[in-house]
Structures are given as C-alpha cells and as structure tokens.
Amino acid sequence: MENLAQTFLKLSPEDFLVLSSIESGMRGHEWVPLELVAKVSGLSSRRAEYRLHLLSELHLISSENLHYHGYQIDFDAYDLLALADLVKRDYVASIGDKVGVGKESVVYEALGEIPLVIKFHRQGRTSFKHVRRHRDHLTDLPRVPWLYAAAIAARHEFRVMQRLYPQVSIPRPIALSRHALAMELISGLPLNRVELSNPQEALDIILEEIGRAYGLGIVHADLSEFNVLVAEENLKIIDWPQAVNADHAAASELLRRDVGNIVRYFFRRYKIDLSLDEALARVSGRGQEAMV
Ligand SMILES: Nc1ncnc2c1ncn2[C@@H]1O[C@H](COP(=O)(O)OP(=O)(O)O)[C@@H](O)[C@H]1O
Numbered sequence: 001m002e003n004l005a006q007t008f009l010k011l012s013p014e015d016f017l018v019l020s021s022i023e024s025g026m027r028g029h030e031w032v033p034l035e036l037v038a039k040v041s042g043l044s045s046r047r048a049e050y051r052l053h054l055l056s057e058l059h060l061i062s063s064e065n066l067h068y069h070g071y072q073i074d075f076d077a078y079d080l081l082a083l084a085d086l087v088k089r090d091y092v093a094s095i096g097d098k099v100g101v102g103k104e105s106v107v108y109e110a111l112g113e114i115p116l117v118i119k120f121h122r123q124g125r126t127s128f129k130h131v132r133r134h135r136d137h138l139t140d141l142p143r144v145p146w147l148y149a150a151a152i153a154a155r156h157e158f159r160v161m162q163r164l165y166p167q168v169s170i171p172r173p174i175a176l177s178r179h180a181l182a183m184e185l186i187s188g189l190p191l192n193r194v195e196l197s198n199p200q201e202a203l204d205i206i207l208e209e210i211g212r213a214y215g216l217g218i219v220h221a222d223l224s225e226f227n228v229l230v231a232e233e234n235l236k237i238i239d240w241p242q243a244v245n246a247d248h249a250a251a252s253e254l255l256r257r258d259v260g261n262i263v264r265y266f267f268r269r270y271k272i273d274l275s276l277d278e279a280l281a282r283v284s285g286r287g288q289e290a291m292v
C-alpha cells in the first residue's frame with residue numbers, strides 16, 4: 001500500500017462497507033465467503049465482487065480459492081478501518097507521516113484537537129507465540145488471529161495508560177479503535193538519541209516515574225532507553241502494551257529488569273554509578289508509600 005492518507009482518500013463508502021463486512025466475517029471464518037460479504041454489506045453479489053476486485057488491486061485484501069472463494073483483510077485495511085472510525089468519532093481530523101516503526105507497531109502523526117500520534121499495533125503476525133507466553137492479558141484466549149491479538153494489545157495499552165495518566169508522565173491517551181491507539185504527540189527524541197545536560201536529574205525523574213506507576217499497580221515490563229522520550233520540558237514514558245499488574249507473579253522480576261535497563265544505560269553512557277538494589281529500593285519504597 002502506498003501512503004495511508006492517500007489510500008484513505010481513494011476509498012468510497014462502499015469500499016469501507018465491504019472491508020468492515022470482511023472484518024466482521026473474520027470472527028467466524030478465516031476466509032470470508034463472498035455471499036457473507038454481500039449479505040453483511042447489503043450489496044448485491046455482483047456489486048460486492050466488483051468492489052472486492054478493486055480492493056485486491058489496492059492490496060487491501062487477499063483471497064483464497066478453497067471450495068469457495070474467500071476473502072481476508074490485512075493490516076493495511078485494518079488500519080484504514082480504525083482510522084475511519086477515529087475520524088467518524090471526531091478524534092482525528094487528518095493523518096500525516098509515519099513517525100516511527102517499532103518492534104510491534106507503526107506510528108503516524110495525526111491532528112485532532114491537539115497534535116496526536118496514532119499507534120497501529122502489529123502484534124500477532126510474526127511473534128504471537130512469544131506474545132502469548134509473556135503477556136498475561138492473552139493467556140485466556142483461544143487461538144486468536146493476528147487481528148484480535150493486535151486489538152487486545154492496543155486495548156490493554158490504552159487501559160494501562162488511562163490508569164496512569166496524568167499521575168505518571170506519559171502521553172495523554174485519547175481514543176481507541178480496534179488495534180489503533182490515538183494519543184498525544186510528544187515532540188522529542190528517545191533517550192538513546194539525546195545527550196542530556198543533566199543526566200543525574202533525568203535518572204532520578206525516571207526512577208520516580210517508575211515508582212509512581214508501581215504505586216498505581218503497574219510495571220512497564222519493556223522499559224529501556226528506547227521507550228523514554230525526552231521532550232523539551234520533561235520526560236515521557238511510552239510503549240505500555242506489555243505492562244503487568246504489580247500483583248502479577250513475575251512483576252518483581254520484571255520491575256527489576258526495567259530498573260536494571262535504565263540504571264545500566266546511565267552507567268554506560270554517563271558513568272552514573274547507582275546500584276540496582278538501591279534504585280529498586282527507591283522505586284518500590286515509593287510504591288509502598290503511595291499504596292498506603
Ligand atoms: N506519543 C508519541 N509521540 C511521539 N512519538 C511517538 C509516540 N509514541 C510512539 N512514538 C514513536 O513511535 C515509536 C514506536 O512506538 P512504541 O510505543 O515504542 O512502540 P513499539 O512497541 O513498536 O516500540 C517510538 O519509538 C517513537 O519514536
């Protein structure tokens with residue numbers, strides 16, 4: 001697919017109707033039969049087939065010849081459905097350039113009432129087994145297609161962010177649709193790409209934020225210099241989909257790993273020598289204080 005915004009503008013309401021019919025059909029079918037697309041969309045079979053043909057040419061759907069002709073949407077179409085919904089609900093007025101491609105997401109700039117990013121989750125396609133093993137919010141599920149894995153991860157991240165904001169310094173969560181999370185845009189660079197003028201103060205602030213999140217019952221579980229953005233006035237911690245509750249069996253181990261990543265980074269880059277145990281005591285000490 002070319003540019004998300006360009007493709008978005010190219011599609012007609014009927015195209016969106018067909019895409020969302022395939023989406024809902026995928027709850028029950030790996031490959032959605034033409035008849036079901038026609039039935040759910042309310043279009044005639046011929047009309048639906050014509051639209052399906054155009055959508056395949058745009059690489060928004062794939063098809064498979066089983067004993068019937070079946071259709072599937074891919075992440076690009078899922079992105080467009082989520083974007084259309086965020087626009088319809090008035091959270092997003094326009095979408096801009098890609099600003100980040102992470103391990104498990106594609107992030108675009110957008111404009112709403114404030115400057116936003118939309119983080120489109122990409123969990124599930126390549127690493128779903130890994131995701132299932134490590135993320136407690138997925139363990140109850142049956143074999144879930146990538147579509148739902150990404151949506152579940154986005155919802156989990158949104159809920160965690162709602163729980164933390166504004167007490168912890170994170171981007172303001174704005175809205176959720178499927179696997180897409182709209183949040184406040186932070187203008188700044190990740191910690192690893194910035195030369196801090198006062199690293200000691202930054203380290204103190206990060207530990208304080210980790211402690212505050214812990215006090216609210218949340219361990220980030222994927223914290224590193226790549227998931228801290230340095231904005232003009234402050235630091236923001238991003239990328240929360242793998243967060244666990246503080247009472248999770250592995251929480252203290254994950255907290256130790258998070259704090260260890262940060263402490264090691266500041267030692268490597270700035271030669272600040274703080275022991276992991278002391279850093280942990282500060283973090284969890286704060287946690288207990290806040291929980292009383
Ligand atoms: N709120 C935001 N403001 C600005 N840039 C962001 C924001 N959220 C994410 N990004 C950018 O997108 C990248 C990927 O986002 P992240 O949440 O870390 O997902 P991943 O799990 O894919 O690493 C980040 O490294 C950052 O460059």
Ligand SMILES: [Mg+2]
Pocket residue numbers: 102103226227239
């Ligand atoms: Mg990240």
